[in-house]
Amino acid sequence: MATNTGLRLATLLAASTALLTSLLCPTASMAANEAQHATQSQDNAIARPRIIVLATGGTIAAVPDTRSAIGYNAGGLTGDQLVASVPGLDKLANIKAEQISNVGSQDMNDKIWFQLAKRIKEIFDRNEADGVVITHGTDTLEETAFFLQNVLHSHKPVVLVGSMRSGSEPGADGPANLYEAVKVAASPQSTGRGVMVVMNDTIQAPRWATKSNTTSVQTFMSPNAGPIGYVDPAAVRFLFPVMAREHQAYALPANPPLPRVEIVYAHSNMDATQIDNAVKDGAKGIVLAGDGDGNTSKEALDALERAVKKGIVVVRSTRVVSGFVNRNVEVPDDQNGFVVSYDLNAQKARVLVQLLVANGVTAPDKVQQAFATTY
Incomplete structure (x- = not known):
């Protein structure tokens, strides 16, 4: 009881002293307040x-x-x-x-x-x-x-x-x-x-x-x-916990640009012109923004097969907004040496192929693995 009474008296005395100081010496009181606010602001900034x-x-x-x-x-x-x-x-x-x-x-x-x-x-x-x-x-x-x-x-x-x-x-x-x-x-x-x-x-x-x-x-x-x-x-x-990454970051070349990779957009009555031109222009990869599940005309598919035989990475993506492109459905990917993009749209598939080629990854099975594990 005596201890509590002493604490109350000390608190009242401190408050009274502060009030008296502010009345008798307002400049000192303002300076003290400004210093306190500055310290608080500095602490908050830190x-x-x-x-x-x-x-x-x-x-x-x-x-x-x-x-x-x-x-x-x-x-x-x-x-x-x-x-x-x-x-x-x-x-x-x-x-x-x-x-x-x-x-x-x-x-x-x-x-x-x-x-x-x-x-x-x-x-x-x-x-x-x-x-x-x-x-x-x-x-x-x-x-x-x-x-x-x-x-x-x-x-x-x-x-x-x-x-x-x-x-x-x-x-x-x-x-x-x-x-x-x-x-x-x-x-x-x-x-x-x-x-x-x-x-x-x-x-x-x-x-x-x-x-x-x-x-x-x-x-x-x-x-x-x-x-x-x-x-x-x-x-x-x-909505989800932090996901563990399944692969390390890809290394950048010393300087830009990244390897040339072209997107070819599929359409009705499609021929091989876009694909053949991409090969002539030195593309290291071709991404097909295909019909439906990444399909295209026989003539275009034949041209993509020729590109694979020249060492060019070929990825089948889709021009459709949502859904997955799966392997070996309408197109014999294993036989043709094609890669599928799964859920990656054509523009992101292009970026991934650029990074893979820049890092020396061009074998279809290794490229396919990267499409499955990249986030």
């Missing part, structure tokens, strides 16, 4: 995750153009401007922006891919950040995400984000998407999940994510798998 935003351009960085009501030119704003335009980002993380490029993603190329891969590896090797966010145009975002997933090997997250509307349009989605991308990159739950795509409150994995609509803000879907999680200003929610 505690926040460190995120580096690598800007590449795209609609998310677009500026308006008067050629139409929704006209714009991709890649007009800098990464610093993008970060500054989103309220509340500084409360999620300590953020630094760097400009890698400023192009529409239709102009994305191997040189920029190599720059991104090397810079991200450097960031993580030097412990410069706890996560990376890449602002990117939506047209080829899925290919960049898939490429990076297969050349990076870090437990720290890399998040790609874009927008379908420029900042000048009503209902611009860029600020919310960027906010949520930073939130995902800064979340401890993202550790070990590799590369992700964040748009329109959803988190998608690179293997399955694809742009499904030309204008809708809900364009990114994963037709064969669904999203891996959801994000909103309040929370990050993953």
Whole structure:
């Protein structure tokens, strides 16, 4: 009882002293409060995750153009401007922006891919950040995400984000998407999940994510798998535990470009012209965006067989939005030396073949194995 009474008296005495100090010497009191707030702010800044935003351009960085009501030119704003335009980002993380490029993603190329891969590896090797966010145009975002997933090997997250509307349009989605991308990159739950795509409150994995609509803000879907999680200003929610990777990252050549791999699009009344031209142009691989389950005309299949005999990697994918391409259904893959893409669409199959050829993997059985284990 005596001890409790003593504590109460000491507390009252301290409070009285502080009140008296503030009344008699307000300047000293203000200085003490400012020092306390500065210390708290510094502590909060230290505690926040460190995120580096690598800007590449795209609609998310677009500026308006008067050629139409929704006209714009991709890649007009800098990464610093993008970060500054989103309220509340500084409360999620300590953020630094760097400009890698400023192009529409239709102009994305191997040189920029190599720059991104090397810079991200450097960031993580030097412990410069706890996560990376890449602002990117939506047209080829899925290919960049898939490429990076297969050349990076870090437990720290890399998040790609874009927008379908420029900042000048009503209902611009860029600020919310960027906010949520930073939130995902800064979340401890993202550790070990590799590369992700964040748009329109959803988190998608690179293997399955694809742009499904030309204008809708809900364009990114994963037709064969669904999203891996959801994000909103309040929370990050993953639907699955962290998956163990079945293969190591593929090595990059010393310099770009990657080996030439062509996509050939199947259609009715198809002949061998596209395939023969790809061979003449020096393609090291050919991906067929085939009819249905990766099929095409007899003339085209014969041309693909000739390509295999010349040492060219041939992969059957499909022009259909969803579903798997399976081996030896309508086409005798074992006999012809073909590889099937399973659930990878043609554009991602092309990226994987480029990486495989660059790493000296060209035997059909080894290429097929890579398609089964790559995520």
